[in-house]
Amino acid sequence: MRPTLTLLLMATVPISLSFLPNTSTRASLGMRVNRVFLFRALPYEVRPGENLVLEGSGFSKGSNKIYFNGTESATATSTNGTSMNLTVPGSLVAGEYKISISNILGSSENASIPIYVKVTNNPQPAPLIERVAISGDVVTVMGKNFSPVNTVITTLGNSTVSITSDGTALSFRLNELSQYVQVKKSLKTNKYKFSLWIFVQNEHGISKDPYKLDMVI
Amino acid sequence: MTKSCATIIITSIFFISVVLPLAKVRAQVELPFGGLANFPIPCTCSLTVAVWFTPLYLGGPAAVTGPLVYSPYLTIPYAYYLVGVPGVWHLGSYIPGVQACWMYVGVACVPFPTLGVMTKVGTNRPF
Numbered sequence: 001m002r003p004t005l006t007l008l009l010m011a012t013v014p015i016s017l018s019f020l021p022n023t024s025t026r027a028s029l030g031m032r033v034n035r036v037f038l039f040r041a042l043p044y045e046v047r048p049g050e051n052l053v054l055e056g057s058g059f060s061k062g063s064n065k066i067y068f069n070g071t072e073s074a075t076a077t078s079t080n081g082t083s084m085n086l087t088v089p090g091s092l093v094a095g096e097y098k099i100s101i102s103n104i105l106g107s108s109e110n111a112s113i114p115i116y117v118k119v120t121n122n123p124q125p126a127p128l129i130e131r132v133a134i135s136g137d138v139v140t141v142m143g144k145n146f147s148p149v150n151t152v153i154t155t156l157g158n159s160t161v162s163i164t165s166d167g168t169a170l171s172f173r174l175n176e177l178s179q180y181v182q183v184k185k186s187l188k189t190n191k192y193k194f195s196l197w198i199f200v201q202n203e204h205g206i207s208k209d210p211y212k213l214d215m216v217i
Numbered sequence: 218m219t220k221s222c223a224t225i226i227i228t229s230i231f232f233i234s235v236v237l238p239l240a241k242v243r244a245q246v247e248l249p250f251g252g253l254a255n256f257p258i259p260c261t262c263s264l265t266v267a268v269w270f271t272p273l274y275l276g277g278p279a280a281v282t283g284p285l286v287y288s289p290y291l292t293i294p295y296a297y298y299l300v301g302v303p304g305v306w307h308l309g310s311y312i313p314g315v316q317a318c319w320m321y322v323g324v325a326c327v328p329f330p331t332l333g334v335m336t337k338v339g340t341n342r343p344f
Contacts, residue, residue, distance in 0.1 A: 030288035030317030030334040031263055039262055040325035057263075113262055116324040153322055155284070155330060179258075183282070186255035186271045192282040197330040201322060210330055217282065 044205030045123035126205030147202035257301035262319035262326035295339030309338035
């Protein structure tokens, strides 16, 4: 018993006394440091001349060139390396544009992960989740700006079927989520505390912040 | 075998919890974790991997289920290096609340919320 205890202590002390790498921006922790990433542009639908927020990693405090469909259209600076504001050029005609960024680290261009923004004179807001309730395995999401057809994106995967809504509420079953069966199988017969994070997506964009639903699964 | 692995992990986490207050000088909170990996989830935008654990022990006797992120740019792997392999026990430390997993969903990436990002992880050998 004593050697086992000693070994455990030897194993645990280094783990608890180790130090983290020094990082200047917390939000970029865990990201590759020598590359620029563009994750999303908010809002998805925007009017020419309005403000757009870009989120990613590796943004420059100096200068970042912003490209709309490959054409350099704006420059912007970031104070934290992970987000920045810019004004959508007034000269852009209505349509969907692929956005990319370049700076001293290179380009965010990635053919398999195109980031889009829709320039329109009649922008509609993205879905907003205000409240979520669960009854049995049915989850009901209440909020604003839902479309007749929506998709939910959650920690348990995406909805495998389209979810209809009256504009303020939508419902789905847990077993309609793509990874629910895989997770449920791993739980066997036990019950665990779990946080289900939910986004709603439709043709006007994706909810900016996920809703956290604490549950037992 | 599974029971003995679980016993070792739970005992280790207990001792880590006892020793952890000695390391308060650290700028960010780094907590111990231990758990059995179920499956990996690729974070397509951030080029990291979320690993789903059941059960997952986060410094106490209560078990939860959920994902932690393995980042090749931050996490230090230890033997037997089988991070994310289903059926393998993991033991290490993590920083809670760090958003290190982004996934692509058609027109943009969304943050895939996890319990945090691993800073160190070692695994057992399932054979």
